[in-house]
Amino acid sequence: MPVFYTPIPQNLRVGLAHASSAIFINNRTRDSGYLKGHGVENEVSSKVSSHLPLQMFLYFNMFFFPFWWLSEIVMLDLKFTLLPGYYQCLMVVGMIIISVLEVLRVYLGYVGNLKEKVPELAAFWLISLAFQLPILLFFLTDEGLLILPLERVMHSLYLAFLLGEVLSSFVALRVMTRKLALQFHLRQFRPVDTSSMFSFSCGNRSVLPVLPVRNIQPQ
Secondary structure, eight states, X not given: OOOOOOOOOHHHHXXXXXXXXXXXXXXXXXXXXXXXXXXXXXXXXXXXXXXXXXXXXXHHHHHHHHHHHHHHHHHHHHHGGGSOHHHHHHHHHHHHHHHHHHHHHHHHHHHHHHTXXXXXXXXXXXXXXXXXXXXXXXXXXXXXXXXXXXXXXXXXXXXXXXXXXXXXXXXHHHHHHHHHHHHHHXXXXXXXXXXXXXOOEETTEESSOOOOOOOOOOO
């Protein structure tokens, strides 16, 4: 039996186009009269959304972290016996959390930024903001930890890396999500060729059943 395709009503498509253009800046679909042809979709898909400042922060952070970790271990060994018991536990737990999450965080940042994957980059941003940043601020501001001069310098540098990565990853996420939204709308509002979707030809004959045409004689 023949298959029929019911397109989206034109007024609904126009309404969706206006709503998307209001939410996503610089987003115009084919229905709004701005985007013409398939070349626009190819241009959007080929546009690189990777954020260069974020990649630079990640690159230098990867080399800086081993030095930060070694200096923190040395400083912790020097002052461990002078700290109260609860501060000793907090320092050890904080170091373990930062060390474990840093490997995962940098990996997610590299994959999310270079391969333009929003979930991985969002996870990188959340880990940096919810775990690494509070623990590092605790290490840097709580005077009960007996902060040594070398610790203060290393923590300040690490904090600068984290703040730069949080801000740059936020910008990269905005760019990537807008690109994905624009690609979605371009595919959603692409004109559909019903003959190519629901039929194929064999030579010069169609495989879909053709209803006989009756000659209507005027009365």
